[in-house]
Amino acid sequence: MxxxxxxxxxxxxxxxxxxxxxxxxxxxxxxxxxxxxxxxxxxxxxxxDSRFFQCSRRCHDELFYNHDMIYAMNDAIDENLCIPTELIPRCPKCGAELEPWVRGYTFLxxxxxxxxxxxxxxxxxxxxxxxxxxxxxxxxxxxxxxxxxxxxxxxxxxxxxxxxxxxxxxxxxxxxxxxxxxxxxxxxxxxxxxxxxxxxxxxxxxxxxxxx
Structure with missing residues (x-):
């Protein structure tokens, strides 16, 4: 991590x-x-900076500090290496998945x-x-x-x-x-x-x- x-x-x-x-x-x-x-x-x-998440749809300009989200997902990993669906980070505005704020096709x-x-x-x-x-x-x-x-x-x-x-x-x-x-x-x-x-x-x- x-x-x-x-x-x-x-x-x-x-x-x-x-x-x-x-x-x-x-x-x-x-x-x-x-x-x-x-x-x-x-x-x-x-x-x-991978400390931050962004909306994967880029529906708005806000970034989200992801420390607590990352640790919550890590702590919830089960024996099948899965996490509960409700812990998948989602945009509070449009509901799309959040993704790391790093250079890619949808980089904000x-x-x-x-x-x-x-x-x-x-x-x-x-x-x-x-x-x-x-x-x-x-x-x-x-x-x-x-x-x-x-x-x-x-x-x-x-x-x-x-x-x-x-x-x-x-x-x-x-x-x-x-x-x-x-x-x-x-x-x-x-x-x-x-x-x-x-x-x-x-x-x-x-x-x-x-x-x-």
């Missing part, structure tokens, strides 16, 4: 690297692990969806003239249009932008960004772990210099 899955160490390592920095995270992950380590105002989950692009994009767009507008790093972690080639290609375009367009991609398989750097980017082909967990060690060493060196 997603509610009980522990948050992976790479998430904590990433947040350690971002500590004290101005940042915003845009993610296509729907497993809400980022919500455990990142304030909601600094996170844009642009492909949905309502107010919360627009809010997720509003947050990242406000961050970009406020920081477009500053030094800005677009750090892409684990984005593959199945859906490059959501993060990878926008990052490429923004890095190319913004004068002080730099782009880093970390991916064990699809670490791609367009030729147009050869002087403004870096592709690291490797395990994200190892790269972040090593980056934290390096950054911690630098902070210790800084303290030593301050004391002397």
């Amino acid at each position: 997603e509610y009980e899955c522990p948050t992976g160490k790479p998430y904590y390592d990433l947040m350690e690297l971002l500590r004290g920095k101005n940042y915003h995270i845009m993610t296509t992950n729907q497993d809400f692990q980022f919500t455990r380590v990142v304030p909601e105002e600094k996170l844009s989950a642009i492909q949905g 692009e309502g107010q919360k969806y627009r809010d997720e994009y509003r947050k990242i767009n406000e961050f970009l507008q406020a920081n477009k003239d500053r030094k800005i790093l677009f750090l892409e972690l684990g984005v593959g080639r199945m859906t490059p249009m959501f993060i990878q290609e926008p990052f490429w375009n923004l890095t190319y367009a913004l004068p002080q932008a730099f782009y880093i991609t970390v991916n064990p398989k699809d670490a791609l750097l367009p030729q147009e960004l050869s002087s403004k980017g870096l592709a690291i082909k490797g395990d994200i967990a190892i790269v972040l772990r090593d980056a934290v060690k390096t950054a911690s060493g630098e902070r210790m060196d800084d303290r030593y210099q301050d004391e002397n």
Whole structure:
């Protein structure tokens, strides 16, 4: 069950690297692990969040926090791996089944969806003239249009932008960004772990210099 899955160490390592920095995270992950380590105002989950249900008919714009519904269904599973019909989540307006608010054929692009994009767009507008790093972690080639290609375009367009991609398989750097980017082909967990060690060493060196 997603509610009980522990948050992976790479998430904590990433947040350690971002500590004290101005940042915003845009993610296509729907497993809400980022919500455990990142304030909601600094996170844009642009492909949905499985903590929420939506009407499968999209008859209205409301989302439903599903924690209690999920646990009630889980507790009621019988020996045949079935649950009582009355526990199937249904829309209070039209009676259709509720379904996870994640990207699919009936994905609800309502107010919360627009809010997720509003947050990242406000961050970009406020920081477009500053030094800005677009750090892409684990984005593959199945859906490059959501993060990878926008990052490429923004890095190319913004004068002080730099782009880093970390991916064990699809670490791609367009030729147009050869002087403004870096592709690291490797395990994200190892790269972040090593980056934290390096950054911690630098902070210790800084303290030593301050004391002397």
